[in-house]
Amino acid sequence: MIPENGAPVIEETLTAGQMTIFPQAAVHSMINTDCEDAQLVCSFNSEDPGTINVANAFFDMPANIIQMVLGADVNVQAVESQIPGVSTGSINGSEQCLKACAAKGKLIKKRF
DSSP states (O other): OOOOOSSSSOOOOOOOTTOOOOOOTOOOOOOOOOOOOOOOOOOOOSOOOOOOOOOHTTSSSOHHHHHHOOTTTTTHHHHTTTSSSSSOOOOOHHHHHHHHHHHHTTTOOOOO
């Protein structure tokens, strides 16, 4: 997870039965690096958790602002077209993980 500005990025590997807490408003991601199903249970401290998909929100900004961040020579539309649509934010993992599961004969579906 990425805490507030200036704080170091936090990376944690959880094993079966473990949990972690994401501080309110911390940008975070989760990835299942195993080929077996994982369960995610989450709760929020409000009826309106105020979630946001960071990449989608970033590319909702005007193109000239995005280019100030990424550089004037970046094709904003080409990069934006690679961002998955807004959903639960869940994906199935890195290409390396997907290949490993395929090698084990496990079918892992990509969801966006």
